[in-house]
Amino acid sequence: MKEIVELNRRIRTEAPEIVPKKFGFLMVCRGEDGPGQLKKLPAGISAELDELRQKLDIAIPNDFAYQIILGDDKPDLALEYNDGAQTAANCPVEWDEERSIFDQLKEIDWESERKEVLARCQTFEVMKDAAKDRPSTLPSTKQLQRVFRGDMKAFVKKNRKDAAQVYALMYRKDEIGSDPESGLREESFENMKAFCWALPDLMTVQYWVITVVTGGKPLPVAKIEGLKKQALKELEDMPISHLKALGKM
Numbered sequence: 277m278k279e280i281v282e283l284n285r286r287i288r289t290e291a292p293e294i295v296p297k298k299f300g301f302l303m304v305c306r307g308e309d310g311p312g313q314l315k316k317l318p319a320g321i322s323a324e325l326d327e328l329r330q331k332l333d334i335a336i337p338n339d340f341a342y343q344i345i346l347g348d349d350k351p352d353l354a355l356e357y358n359d360g361a362q363t364a365a366n367c368p369v370e371w372d373e374e375r376s377i378f379d380q381l382k383e384i385d386w387e388s389e390r391k392e393v394l395a396r397c398q399t400f401e402v403m404k405d406a407a408k409d410r411p412s413t414l415p416s417t418k419q420l421q422r423v424f425r426g427d428m429k430a431f432v433k434k435n436r437k438d439a440a441q442v443y444a445l446m447y448r449k450d451e452i453g454s455d456p457e458s459g460l461r462e463e464s465f466e467n468m469k470a471f472c473w474a475l476p477d478l479m480t481v482q483y484w485v486i487t488v489v490t491g492g493k494p495l496p497v498a499k500i501e502g503l504k505k506q507a508l509k510e511l512e513d514m515p516i517s518h519l520k521a522l523g524k525m
Contacts (some may be wrong), residue, residue, distance in 0.1 A: 277374075278375060279328060279376065279377050279378075280328070280351050280353055283321070283325060283328060283351075286324070287302075287321060290318055291316070291318055291458055294314070294316045295346075295348075300348050301345055301346065301514060302347045303344070303345055304343065304344040305343050306329075306332070306342045307341075308476065327494050328344075329344075331378065332344075332353075335378050336355070336381060339357065340355055342355050352432050354520070355389075357389055357390055357393040366445075369384070413523030414421060414479075414484070414521070417485065417487075417504070420485075421497065424460070427460060427486075428487050431445045431462065431487065432489055434490075436489065436493070438492070441467075442468055443463070443489040444463050444471060445460065445462055446461045447460055447484045447486055448465065448482055468490055472507070475503060475504070475507040476507040479504065479511070481520070485500060488500055489502070
């Protein structure tokens with residue numbers, strides 16, 4: 277792990293400006309180009325990262341994905357076994373930051389990790405089958421706007437002044453306390469593309485979109501419903517996430 281710790285230290289000291297302020301870290305995944313900020317890395321750090329990824333590609337079996345977390349005060353290497361869209365799960369490992377990551381990877385029993393993930397996914401299969409016939413609890417945008425009419429009007433009025441970003445007002449039922457409005461959440465996005473990219477994940481954790489303000493104007497209800505349907509379609513290859521987004525789990 278010491279290789280990743282050292283690389284993280286160099287990024288934080290020599291190129292801290294490439295770390296997105298919104299997220300506070302960079303995620304570099306196996307087989308992907310990574311976020312655009314990586315192109316701004318100094319040549320030496322970029323070469324070091326490329327070399328690290330090449331070595332990890334050899335050290336980690338092909339059926340395991342990995343994510344390198346860089347840029348914050350807790351660098352990490354996360355592993356995931358993926359045996360298809362319905363059989364994927366994280367493989368938690370506690371790394372020793374003082375030792376080489378490659379020495380520690382040699383000590384992993386990869387076949388045991390595979391069996392553990394498959395056993396967990398079988399449990400998910402049972403849960404998924406039980407949830408299929410349950411009715412969806414995902415409310416329509418019109419229903420949400422009716423319930424939170426006052427909050428929505430105040431939200432739109434406040435964010436009309438800024439046409440540069442996209443603003444979303446959302447609600448999550450299990451976050452409410454004695455006051456129903458404690459379940460409200462406001463989020464801003466750089467543009468509509470960023471909002472649409474985040475929407476499937478937001479729906480998976482059951483944040484219900486009440487309204488969206490873009491270009492200083494609220495989106496029509498039909499447009500929001502269309503975006504929700506598109507997000508649900510994107511989740512169809514991930515049955516558990518799809519069922520959660522529909523409020524069936």
